[in-house]
Amino acid sequence: MMTTRRSTKYGLRFIALAYLAILLFVPVGLILYRTLEPGLNHVWQEITTPAAVHAFWLTIEVTLIAVPLNTVLGILAALVLTRSNFRGKALMDTVIDLPFAISPIVVGLSLIFVYGQTGWFGSDLADAGIQVIFSVPGIVLATIFVTLPFVVREVVPVLIEVGDEQEQAAATLGASRWQTFRRITLPSIRWGVAYGVVLSTARAIGEFGAVSVVSGKISGQTETMTLLVEKRYGNFNVSGAYAASALLAVIALITLLGMTVLNPRKDPS
């Protein structure tokens, strides 16, 4: 192992910690302080107003639809990318990456152009009485879009790493595709899947930009927790904004714990 000079070591450590302190620790500490300043009772009141309760359940509901869908299809996509040969694999790979490169505002915009009243399916949806934009389905679609890549991206390297010898062996022994998947593939990728699920969940709960555009911000109907935070902040209900943020931050920390514990490439120290 390369031995670094003492001074270099301390120097690097100092720079790293100083940077992190200014950028990360202090802001987060401030948020915690400001949130708890008015007292836990006040925080509880702020997160149990009817609007806040709605927002919380809506956020959970949207996440519980988007994440499982993307998990199942993500696993499928990962299998397809690593275990099949077909033309257009490179294209599929790029398309899966696109949600990373697109601004959430553009995501919202794109959904309006398809499902909005003046959009491609607008009149058909209106005739069928289905509301997508300004309603929960729109929020779900936006969330699915932005969380699409995570499970795929975590499972693919694992599938490559693990290789398909066992799967091929199982096939030669007569196992059906489903049996192979259930008994061999799935157990080998489960930590990758878990990590991907945690990442998608964090992203889904925190989504703001795309939802801003498609939701209509109807309090008690299409207002997610992040939109509630924005609204409260705009109404000078700063403590209320912080309280809702704190709830989101707690969920974030739990997710963070999940990420650290489940990280497939853990730091051995």
Add this chain to the structure above:
Amino acid sequence: MALSRRLAPVALLALVLAVLAGCGGASDSISGTDAGTTGGTSLSLVAYSTPQVVYDEVVPAFEKTPEGKGTSFKTSFGASGEQSRAVEAGLPADVVSFSIEPDITRLVKDGIVAPDWASTPTKGLVNTSLVTFVVRKGNPKNIHTWQDLLKSGVQVLTPNPFSSGSAKWNLLAAYGQASGKGKNPQAGLAYVKELLTQHVKVQDKSARDALQSFVNGNGDVLLSYESEAITAQKKGQKVDYVTPSDTIRIDIPIAVTKTSKHPVQAKAFLAYALSAPAQQVFANWGYRPINKGILLANASTFPVPSGLFTIDQLGGWTKLNAELFDVDKGSIAKIENDAGVSTSK
């Protein structure tokens, strides 16, 4: 476990949550208790950006009245123009209240609001306000008159008139006072041009966004509703406000929609909003009640400026909207365009 078995409980949970999430009212105030009826009539109020504080109290109070029993409200607040266009584009609404009349008449054209919405004793209005100068506490830059806004180095905040109703009122006030209540359009436009090009650096989307920006340290003076200034002060923000003697009276309309699925309750809500108890809530937050009795009772908070003028004195919305704010031909639209600000219909 087969995939379907794994997903079924999730789907069931999602369904339960959907029901839960859809129930009850949506008040966001700690003090306001919410009738929170499940399965009651659900009404939707779509309004401009600022009066949420008022409706957060008025709505639960309405839900406790005999006419309001069994109702629950969903509310949506945002920039007036944006909200109006959203309703036009399908945002469900039973009661609408915007900050300028054209945002309601837009919906008349689409058949969403009845053409006779304004034929009420209050001429379709729910409250009024004034254009005022919001300044930092203690008014350090000593801003008192419209001329002070043009002093060198003074940074003025006002929202974008093509998304915010408040902004149109601000510019109409500026135009009105400089043009001698419309008699000298050239002078009026010259003032507006100097204001917009030399002193306004950013135009936020809505009145509330602009106030937010001001409170966060941007600019020296904010043009806004008197009600915004009073609300901000009540919320502990360190601002003062100076109402110039020449200013315009802001008329806030309210209407029920023809597309409402619950017209009886919607009309009941509107009637309640105009009633004494609700109007007092408006007054508490700085909105000038349309109810004359309540206005009189709160006269000390709401002095009448000597040079007050109204939109009708300037020629009325139809004329002014076409002359000044029309995207293609309006004079102010042209000024905004030259200054590089986005405009719209």
Add this chain to the structure above:
Amino acid sequence: MSTPSISFARLGRRKPSTKAYVAGRPGPLAVGVVMLWLSVIVLLPLSAVVVKSLDGGVGEFWDAVSNPQAVAALKFTLIVSLIVTAVNAVIGTLIAWVLVRDDFPGKRLVNALIDLPFALPTIVAGITLLALYGHGSPVGIDIAFTQAAVAFALLFVTLPFVVRSVQPVLIELDTDMEEAAASLGANGRTIFRRIVLPNLSPAILGGCALAFARAVGEFGSIVLISGNIPFHTQVASVYVYKQLESDSPISAAAVSVVLLLLSLAVLLGIRLLGRFTSR
């Protein structure tokens, strides 16, 4: 978090099968399902943006895109994102190095917190940064409504990308070469430059790609602290938002298309750079 684009060399190296569909592997149905999913969720809406942007013809597209405010927003976004990415490349690697090769009390906590900007909703980050480094700041720093504020917010949200890309590679790195070089008399800096860095550069570039993509589209954390001042602190995503809210959807779509193309171009550039440096 893994790097976004798999190099097809890697995919191909593992026992390439000549048969298209082998027993035990996902069949054409699976491929079809995935393609359908991707089309409906991603491709359909994106193509709507492209089509909408040309709704008024090429003329209107060009007008929307050459609007001075749009150009300023795009330019500012690109420049600040590139700067932030470059800073991340350096400091992210440094932080990863410290987290892997150094040890100090509280390291595990610090390591866990690196992921926080990713887990935290952007609007919460925005409020937090504004509270801390804006008007009424408890530490007396007021950078609200400045370009620095935008850079700061972007540094916050992109923090984890390079760090988390580099860490696993650094952990796996075989130290034999470093020791050999050291025994031959190379100093720390040379070892780092000649031996460690080339091994890390794919990971660094991968993390940079993620950071750049994130920075260029960022909205929630910037929208409060930047003041969205046109020609100064207004970023492309906010400009698109404003166009949409001002009922100019064609303009919004056109600028979105350009933004997307620009970010894809930079991502391609980063990928090419990776291929070039790994020669």
